[in-house]
Amino acid sequence: EAGVVQSPRYKIIEKKQPVAFWCNPISGHNTLYWYRQNLGQGPELLIRYENEEAVDDSQLPKDRFSAERLKGVDSTLKIQPAELGDSAVYLCASSLGLEWTQYFGPGTRLLVL
Amino acid sequence: RKEVEQDPGPFNVPEGATVAFNCTYSNSASQSFFWYRQDCRKEPKLLMSVYSSGNEDGRFTAQLNRASQYISLLIRDSKLSDSATYLCVVKAGSTGNQFYFGTGTSLTVIP
Numbered sequence: 001e002a003g004v005v006q007s008p009r010y011k012i013i014e015k016k017q018p019v020a021f022w023c024n025p026i027s028g029h030n031t032l033y034w035y036r037q038n039l040g041q042g043p044e045l046l047i048r049y050e051n052e053e054a055v056d057d058s059q060l061p062k063d064r065f066s067a068e069r070l071k072g073v074d075s076t077l078k079i080q081p082a083e084l085g086d087s088a089v090y091l092c093a094s095s096l097g098l099e100w101t102q103y104f105g106p107g108t109r110l111l112v113l
Numbered sequence: 114r115k116e117v118e119q120d121p122g123p124f125n126v127p128e129g130a131t132v133a134f135n136c137t138y139s140n141s142a143s144q145s146f147f148w149y150r151q152d153c154r155k156e157p158k159l160l161m162s163v164y165s166s167g168n169e170d171g172r173f174t175a176q177l178n179r180a181s182q183y184i185s186l187l188i189r190d191s192k193l194s195d196s197a198t199y200l201c202v203v204k205a206g207s208t209g210n211q212f213y214f215g216t217g218t219s220l221t222v223i224p
Binding site for chain 2: 055102
């Protein structure tokens with residue numbers, strides 16, 4: 001069975017540029033998470049979806065970050081404009097539901113110059 | 114105060130040693146607890162859930178102490194392949210549905 005797929009794996013951009021990350025969760029997983037992991041830190045939740053509904057986006061910096069999960073499957077996370085402090089690994093995870101194990105994708109490593 | 118706190122280490126232990134990590138959490142209403150393993154430049158993977166009665170999986174034992182609000186992970190007979198960062202995860206928050214990760218504890222097993 002395929003795992004969580006993320007693309008791109010790496011992205012280098014200049015500050016103030018936009019960037020988008022894509023996630024394809026494990027088939028059948030209704031719950032999708034976006035996390036940000038800074039170097040030497042644990043992942044921090046940005047947003048959680050139950051199907052196509054964003055049920056927890058309290059940690060998402062809404063002035064520059066946006067996310068969507070159309071049709072309750074794939075999801076995109078966008079940053080516009082990017083800042084130097086946005087450099088991190090952006091991890092997508094999915095699970096059958098909130099009570100089930102989260103499976104993480106390989107992440108997108110973002111470097112903002 | 115952080116929701117979850119861990120000693121970042123690093124822990125450097127010889128093969129065959131026993132090593133233990135602790136993790137404290139701040140929300141007494143926390144419901145679920147987990148240990149994840151993260152290899153260098155890889156994604157986190159679930160190592161084991163932590164149950165109130167404690168649980169064991171081979172060389173790994175997890176314990177929960179609700180009174181003192183900490184969980185522990187014990188690794189016996191360490192292998193080189195155990196070298197990784199171990200992340201403590203707590204499900205808590207105002208709705209009880211938020212996952213909080215610790216900063217992770219780095220373990221290196223030395224030949």
